[in-house]
Amino acid sequence: MSTADRPGEAEWLAGYRPGDHDRPSLTVDLAVFTIRDGAFSVLLVERGEHPYRGHWALPGGFVGIEEDIEAAAWRELAEETGVARFDGHLEQLRTYGAPGRDPRMRVVSVAHVAIAPDLPDPRAGSDAAAARWWPVEDLGLDGGDPDAPPLAFDHATVLTDAVERVRAKLEYTSLALEFLREPFSLGDVRRIYRAVWGRAPALGHFRRKVLSTPGFVVETHQVSSSPASDHGGRPPLLFRRGTATQLHPALLRPTGTDEE
Amino acid sequence: MSTADRPGEAEWLAGYRPGDHDRPSLTVDLAVFTIRDGAFSVLLVERGEHPYRGHWALPGGFVGIEEDIEAAAWRELAEETGVARFDGHLEQLRTYGAPGRDPRMRVVSVAHVAIAPDLPDPRAGSDAAAARWWPVEDLGLDGGDPDAPPLAFDHATVLTDAVERVRAKLEYTSLALEFLREPFSLGDVRRIYRAVWGRAPALGHFRRKVLSTPGFVVETHQVSSSPASDHGGRPPLLFRRGTATQLHPALLRPTGTDEE
């Protein structure tokens, strides 16, 4: 990050005349996460056009000149994947604008993170060749996985940041509930944590934490009719989302390297 | 360089054709914070040109077509305020792009937060009429303060978000040390917390927390020659920044409403 010192720059800056110079293109990108078959998954589209043809990319596209950024994110999601606006969570992640991240021209992208309950399979739209849910684990974001699909642009970086944002927010907010439809059991919630973190929080502590945080979940006084597994098991109590959004103190990720 | 000049653009855009006149302008804004005379303060410039002439604004300006976003932030800071690149912290906050936030045209701004040790008084540059440090408390961000200076654009919103980001990060990172020059005493660190939060963390717990977190601060085995106050007091031990950046568990803001 070296300070740019290009001659003549001070001139057009002095009067704020942005019409006099070239502007970067502005796009939105979305990392839409859900839990598919127990796996923490993200929605990607296969590019059908140059550049990065055949690579997988985050859905996204250009922001209209009078279009709100968040509205553009919802619109692109619908156009590229057929995923309609859902009852979930959408927030800005950060903006990526390194020169050269798009080989065609200067493109600055406002990346977003969305959380959705399990959604139907997407359909490819616009210039996408395909669209599907990818388990995050299969994307080889740590690098070194030969079976990982190639990702377009700087989307591996964006996705790494997005995954970390979601994992971190599970610690200190009630974001996990956005993956679920109501009503849900505490086991459902814990399975979300397990899928996203790779490790489940300790059972005893987890229940105590969720139940003792005011407004995290609200009891329905109902019991699930269908047990969680095929082999039976005690039917769980059912809950709905409460009004609380913050967890104090945080529910920390388990340390250690074991899977469970 | 116009969009139409680039060959083959219609193909790869496949329906999205942001022409020259379709693109938002891209700017950076900076909320630079420091501690001035014990007050948590932010650097603002008084606008000398339309729109919002005479209003106070965050320093910022347009991003060059091949300029990195963070580099543009550093450059604008130097140009508008004379504050040279300092040994401190700069991070992206979020991007603000609501249509209508600039009455002239569509402008999308990538806002940043910077933390600096006490710096010399800025000088007004470019088209700014003045530049000075404002105590955050005097800006009336809660609304309703008739003595608060008028803020340009949506900068009250940006500033509110920036202040909350800094306050929150003091809880779970070692960001407070970025306000200080080395070496510093634990009392210095606690005064940073008091200035930023409005309330100081409890003395006993604060010392225990800072000293028991590995890598937060490093002892110099030196004692300050000049006591902290004019009225004397025991000279404090001096420390330097450690390598740790995260605090686990977090150092939470005191509850309650008292000032101290």
Place this chain on the structure above:
DNA sequence: CTGGTTCGACTCATTGTGAGCATAACCAGG
């Protein structure tokens, strides 16, 4: 020497964490 001030080291009740164990309620198979 005395009072005021800041820094440093301790105590103690309360709360939260990490780990475990016991019981309840369901299923499938013998």
Place this chain on the structure above:
DNA sequence: CCTGGTTATGCTCACAATGAGTCGAACCAG
């Protein structure tokens, strides 16, 4: 019907962190 497997719920216990407080050390000014 009984048994083992499975999931959910409720509890205990040792330990760590927090919040609040006390006490002495080391300096200054008068």
